[in-house]
Amino acid sequence: MTIALLAAMTMTPNAATLYDFTMTDINQKPVSLRKFEGKTVLVVNVASKCGLTPQYEGLEKLYRDYKDQGLVVLGFPANNFNGQEPGTDAEILEFCTGKYDVTFPMFSKISVKGEDIHPLYKWLTSQTENREIEWNFAKFVIGPKGDVIHRFGSRDNPSSDAFRAKIEELLKR
Numbered sequence: 001m002t003i004a005l006l007a008a009m010t011m012t013p014n015a016a017t018l019y020d021f022t023m024t025d026i027n028q029k030p031v032s033l034r035k036f037e038g039k040t041v042l043v044v045n046v047a048s049k050c051g052l053t054p055q056y057e058g059l060e061k062l063y064r065d066y067k068d069q070g071l072v073v074l075g076f077p078a079n080n081f082n083g084q085e086p087g088t089d090a091e092i093l094e095f096c097t098g099k100y101d102v103t104f105p106m107f108s109k110i111s112v113k114g115e116d117i118h119p120l121y122k123w124l125t126s127q128t129e130n131r132e133i134e135w136n137f138a139k140f141v142i143g144p145k146g147d148v149i150h151r152f153g154s155r156d157n158p159s160s161d162a163f164r165a166k167i168e169e170l171l172k173r
Contacts, residue, residue: 015123017146018043023120026077026093026106038144039070040171043124045078045112047085047136048095055137056100058159062167063104069171070144073104076120078112081136085109112138124148141170149173 015021018041019034033041044059063073077092079085087095089108096102110118112133117125124140125131127148139152150170156163 015119018142019146021120021123023076023110024108026089026108028089028108031105031107033074036072036074036142037146039072040144040167040173041142042071042073042167043120043140043142044073044075045080045121045133045136045138046075046096046106047078047081048087048092050081050084050136052135052137052154055158056096056102058157058163060100060102060104062158062164065164066167066171071167071171075102075104075106076112077106077109078133078136079109080111080113080133084136141167143170143173 019032019037021033022030023033025031042059042062046056047053059073059075063071075096077085077089085092092109093106096106110121112118112121121133125133128140128151130151135154137154139156139158140148141150141152143149150166152163152166158164
């Protein structure tokens with residue numbers, strides 16, 4: 001059973017879209033990303049103890065402002081950069097909801113680079129020129145058909161006018 005569950009938490013051998021993945025949410029429940037088919041999805045690797053952590057506020061505002069237009073933000077905690085996400089899933093959830101009132105879907109902590117990179121991030125990074133995640137809060141925009149259509153860097157602030165304008169443009173696709 002454990003082996004079957006682990007296999008289900010990855011991807012099909014020839015993943016072509018975001019929808020080919022099933023992930024574990026922060027409450028330890030499997031979630032098929034096919035659930036977000038037809039939406040514009042912003043996938044973000046997040047961390048609680050990073051100088052960029054205040055981006056949670058902008059991500060939540062973006063989600064609330066545009067979810068009725070089809071935007072979904074998905075947060076993937078990762079501890080790949082200077083140990084800036086050391087907590088358990090329960091601690092991460094408490095931090096996100098308590099400090100930033102996060103309501104967008106959050107997932108279980110994964111690795112976003114290195115030898116133990118999660119298959120989702122292996123696929124995401126293979127879809128862009130920059131093949132590595134540079135830091136916490138790297139952002140991938142996935143179009144309604146499940147393909148990567150844009151990548152924002154870690155320092156691209158979701159509260160900025162330019163970021164919001166780009167999201168509006170991408171939502172119209």
